Amino acid sequence: MLVVMQQGATEAQVQKIIDRLIEDGFDVHRSTGTIHTVLGGVGGKDSFDTAVVEQMDGVKEVHRIVSPYKLVSRAFRPQGTVIRIKDVEIGGSQVVVMAGPCSVESQEQIERSADIVADAGAKVIRGGAFKPRSSPYSFQGMGEEGLQIMRAAADRRGLLVISEVMEKEQIPLLSQYSDILQIGARNMQNFNLLRALGKIRKPVLLKRGIAATVEELLLSAEYIMSGGNYDVMLCERGIRTFETYTRNTFDVSAIPVLQKLSHLPVIADPSHGTGRRDLVPPMARAAVAAGADGLLMEVHHDPDHAMSDGAQSMYPAQLNELMGQLRLIATAVGRSV
Amino acid sequence: MLVVMQQGATEAQVQKIIDRLIEDGFDVHRSTGTIHTVLGGVGGKDSFDTAVVEQMDGVKEVHRIVSPYKLVSRAFRPQGTVIRIKDVEIGGSQVVVMAGPCSVESQEQIERSADIVADAGAKVIRGGAFKPRSSPYSFQGMGEEGLQIMRAAADRRGLLVISEVMEKEQIPLLSQYSDILQIGARNMQNFNLLRALGKIRKPVLLKRGIAATVEELLLSAEYIMSGGNYDVMLCERGIRTFETYTRNTFDVSAIPVLQKLSHLPVIADPSHGTGRRDLVPPMARAAVAAGADGLLMEVHHDPDHAMSDGAQSMYPAQLNELMGQLRLIATAVGRSV
Amino acid sequence: MLVVMQQGATEAQVQKIIDRLIEDGFDVHRSTGTIHTVLGGVGGKDSFDTAVVEQMDGVKEVHRIVSPYKLVSRAFRPQGTVIRIKDVEIGGSQVVVMAGPCSVESQEQIERSADIVADAGAKVIRGGAFKPRSSPYSFQGMGEEGLQIMRAAADRRGLLVISEVMEKEQIPLLSQYSDILQIGARNMQNFNLLRALGKIRKPVLLKRGIAATVEELLLSAEYIMSGGNYDVMLCERGIRTFETYTRNTFDVSAIPVLQKLSHLPVIADPSHGTGRRDLVPPMARAAVAAGADGLLMEVHHDPDHAMSDGAQSMYPAQLNELMGQLRLIATAVGRSV
Amino acid sequence: MLVVMQQGATEAQVQKIIDRLIEDGFDVHRSTGTIHTVLGGVGGKDSFDTAVVEQMDGVKEVHRIVSPYKLVSRAFRPQGTVIRIKDVEIGGSQVVVMAGPCSVESQEQIERSADIVADAGAKVIRGGAFKPRSSPYSFQGMGEEGLQIMRAAADRRGLLVISEVMEKEQIPLLSQYSDILQIGARNMQNFNLLRALGKIRKPVLLKRGIAATVEELLLSAEYIMSGGNYDVMLCERGIRTFETYTRNTFDVSAIPVLQKLSHLPVIADPSHGTGRRDLVPPMARAAVAAGADGLLMEVHHDPDHAMSDGAQSMYPAQLNELMGQLRLIATAVGRSV
DSSP states (O other), X not given: OEEEEOTTOOHHHHHHHHHHHHHTTOEEEEEEOSSOEEEEEXXXXXXXXXXXXXXXXXXXXXXXXXXXXXXXXXXXXXXXXXXEETXXXXXXXXOEEEEEOSBOOOHHHHHHHHHHHXXXXXXXXXXXXXXXXXSTTSOOOOTHHHHXXXXXXXXXXXXXXXXXXXXXXXXXXXXXXXXXXXEOGGGTTOHHHHHHHHTSOSOEEEEOOTTOOHHHHHHHHHHHHTTTOOOEEEEXXXXXXXXXXXXXXXXXXHHHHHHHHBSSOEEEOHHHHHSOGGGHHXXXXXXXXXXXXXXXXXXXXXXXXXXXXXXGOBOHHHHHHHHHHHHHHHHHTXXXX | OEEEEOTTOOHHHHHHHHHXXXXXXXXXXXXXXXXXXXXXXXXXXXXXXXXXXXXXTTEEEEXXXXXXXXXXBGGGSTTOOOEEETTEEEXXXXXXXXXXXXXXXXXXXXXXXXXXXXXXXXXXEEOBSOOOOSSTTSOOOXXXXXXXXXXXXXXXXXXXXXXXXXSGGGHHHHHHHOSEEEEOGGGTTOHHHHHHHHTSOSOEEEEOOTTXXXXXXXXXXXXXXXXXXXXXXXXXXOBOOSOOSSSSBOOTTHHHHHHXXXXXXXXXXXXXXXXXXXXXXXXXXXXXXXXXXXXEEEBOSSGGGOSSOGGGOBOHHHHHHHHHHHHHHHHHTTOBO | OEEEEOTTOOHHHHHHHHHHHHHTTOEEEEEEOSSOEEEXXXXXXXXXXXXXXXXXXTEEEEEOOSOSXXXXXXXXXXXXXXXXXXXXXXXXXXXXXEEEOSBOOXXXXXXXXXXXXXXXXXXXXXXXXXXXXXXXXXXXXXXXXXXXXXXXXXXXXXXXXXEEOOSGGGHHHHHHHOSEEEEOGGGTTOHHHHHHHHTXXXXXXXXXXXXXXXXXXXXXXXXXXXXXXXXXXXXXXXXXXXXXXXXXXXXXXXXXXXXXXXXXXXXXXXXXXXXXXXXXXXXXXXXXXXXXXXXXXXXXXXXXXXXXXXXXXBOHHHHHHHHHHHXXXXXXXXXXX | OEEEEOTTOOHHHHHHHHHHHHHTTOEEEEEEOSSOEEEEEESSOTTOOHHHHHTSTTEEEEEOOSOSOOTTBGGGSTTOOOEEETXXXXXSSBOEEEEEOSXXXXXXXXXXXXXXXXXXXXXXXXXXXXXXXXSTTSOOXXXXXXXXXXXXXXXXXTOEEEEEOOSGGGHHHHHHHOSXXXXXXXXXXXHHHHHHHHTSOSOEEEEOOTTOOHHHHHHHHHHHHHTTOOOEEEEEOOBOOSOOSSSSBOOTTHHHHXXXXXXXXXXXXXXXXXXXXXXXXXXXXXXXXXXXXXXXXXXXXSGGGOSSOGGGOBOHHHHHHHHHHHHHXXXXXXXXX
């Protein structure tokens, strides 16, 4: 930590800061400049709240210099993490496509979905079983039955399953049927849930909150990893900005930024990232061109009658056309789809 | 719902929209203009997802005209809601001040806090018992013991208690010790929690998420009210913007906006709203001047050593000085403190 | 325009709105619903400020249904605009790359730049001659001399020139030396400048302001086109959001959105869009994958010593490697580079 | 400047940074920590672009520690600046109210406005003479004639005049008729205009851009002051956020923040800050409660027929009622209106 004192800070103010840092276990190195005195603090608690020092008299600004995350940082595993699930590698040379409906609605729907997804060449089927919605009167999901039929359909077509866990109580159930546990944007900072996910040995896909910085996303991943679960994927799915034409602003640049800062695989979700079916193909292409390790997308055999997220679900033909384009783009970045 | 067709939309496209709306129970009224055909849909399901129609061919834009919330709207109770707890009225002519430390840290601390708060003339003491923090190594709160000592200290000084509930499982425990259940910004759209809160009969203070619009805050309050719990307070506590000098941008204008749209009392939290102790008094004054029904603020007998949120906790003397200013400002808007 | 009255709006309130609309030349059609009365207004002034009606008593909300722009809209020229300058077509099947230094610094620098740019296969050289900077003591640009040497270097290598015009007084000078006039993000709503640009017959590249919506960008382009200059390119260059790791958030989704709404060519500027050299190649690839008609990028023979924007200028080798990748990606979207 | 090297940065990387800093005139002090090497650079050019170093190999982060502004900083004039114009002091103990129509529309209108403003007890009349609007067909202002009639009306009622200058060419004309030159949000970073304003001796009111940080506003004020014109007022008028209910989010907290960082008077414009007439009084009260040195507001004798900004212009009766409230609130912060 570097504490920059204000021009004209008194000796007493400087001493009070030094005392405060020593109190919390820091070694303090003082550097008296012509304009500003700078205090370097080393070795204190990681959880020390620098804002406290920032509000003390005579302090101009405080900078952490040690990253607040360690396990997720690229330095921890420079070659990058590859998550292996059955015969699928996420974070390897292949860009992994995960697709399917927003919600599991019926056996027939999910059987058709599995065919659409597998025929297109995707490796993972997605589908939500629990859908607590903004309106208390909306469809709330099929629950365990939905998971069962999705698992069966996936197995029939040799697909992996990804599905969202909303609360820590659901972890055992989801773990039984799903190969990857998805954590939604609203739960990115649900620390009780993150702690529970750290204790299991199932791969987790962690979505970025709509108002979360890249650093906050990494801190949440660190929370999971610090519990011992190292199979974490990061997922960009759009942030909230002033632009209203799209539901969110899909932050494509977060993909290379996350890959620079972290060794974890980065997945892109252009369906939630844009909220509009017509924008999913161009943004899926952009994500792969920017280096994404995988895509998570919504597709439905009849989007106009989907029980949820129909507006952002692709038609099957769109997915097929897109897959062809992605194969070409992947080669430009030295990968395959 | 009003569906505006694109210029040049075909008759087949118009008909497909009409059919789709009828399918979901709408009566459709068609108005063929010189440039745009406009379809008015009445009587369908409230939960109908207008985005689905928006993505259909030939559609230019779709507007809901019926508000997605009813129970929270000002029209539902034009005179405004007053929540009575013991001898305190929230939403009445008095501006209610709630203050206390971020976390319950020890019996001594909370006893001193109760004295600071009561002596300043505030009516409610705040303090968190469960603090799942961004770092897994940080102080996680005193739990039930913390609630017990806060209840005792509050009773000794005739104060009400407000404390945060993080998960629906905690509701019974919190209800036992706390007069008001606080829902944090990160839980504003935790629909399982909201549903559970709808079934109890304890007043709830619902904080706005840092990326939530005013409408989304109202929808979350509607979720609680639709379960039968009508004692809901709305709380502005800062939104995330591009400005980084303050931790959040405290959206003072949300106070009169919420009061215009809803009958529910509006509380302001300038501590989280700014993240800086020196900004809490001016923003508290601004909130009361703008018409807030109450304030929720952090104060600590020794903020430099607070276990959490020290940087935004006021010194006791600051609270006292502020209360004097608030009394004058309240008179300007026809109220008292 | 559709005016939705509040539930319970009085007959007098409705009549007052009708009168106000008629006063401004609208034909008004009234539709009395079970809950809301809706007034449709047709034929009034385009410039009518709907916010005035929105603030009148009894009004719930107002929606424009006629787009505030016409000449820029896709409907005006469904097949898309192709701007031809010498042998270069912008908006055609080829993705046009524009590259060069932020500022023209010296003859030697610009000669080397022209070689770097031309050798890489780009068609247009960029470089600023006027650089009014945030610090009054910074390098302010070489002015006309800079334009002269850039023109000469471009001609030697068969390149087009793009350079920024800061004020309407500079238009004649810039028009003499530059093939395309660039309008910076800060001038996107400088209406006096836009009006002057409408009167000339030089292609204009209009950059999106960092806080401008897609609609506002289109309105500014409409301003130019309404003066008679139809050769306008739209340029996405990053918007300001809460994320601070990148200087701006490069809104890749704006590319397909602009192409859907407008017939004008869309250029992407990943250098300003990210502010970091290491992010320029992935974002350039993403932009082409998303369908951009061209790229505007900064490259410098010695970025560490560039007089401005060094941190976001690519090394020449980066540009070369990128061009190879772009050629592959372009084929995926049916284009060439 | 503090340069924090990455963990594991090589000696060659460190040396390259040191050389680069020395090249630009910095004295470099090296501090080799257990984890990070930190380089302190002192004495180089203020205009040095730290982003260049940030992009060099082995660098983790760079922090400026000397503020990029000096003349505007509170340290430069701790007691605060008071701008005296005739018998009005801005920045003194009185909160100065500036009010009037958005545009000067006619002699009759401005005469009535002067009476409304003076009778309410305000000291300054506002009104725009040049209105380059987003639509090329809208009313563009009365020009010099408008300034003449506003000056006459102001003199008749003993008011000061504030009016906006859009381009540097307009400075002489505006200076002739207006006591304060207003710089609009869109021109906050028009450096040619700022430089020209630095050379005159007329007070300037500088509005914050809708996407400008507090620091950027201060840098623009520094630009003016560095030219020798020290009579600068800063004006908060709303920033752009994701919230769309209000036209902008009026950042009340910017008022105390600016006053902490700078000695310049801070004016609040709740009319543009909210865009809605009904929100102007509560936000005007909030601004004064937060410590604003003045208010700039729109009022019109007939807002429903104002040629511009009618929706955010108060009725005369609203202004009168508001002034009474402001007098009470001012006492709470030790001031008068």
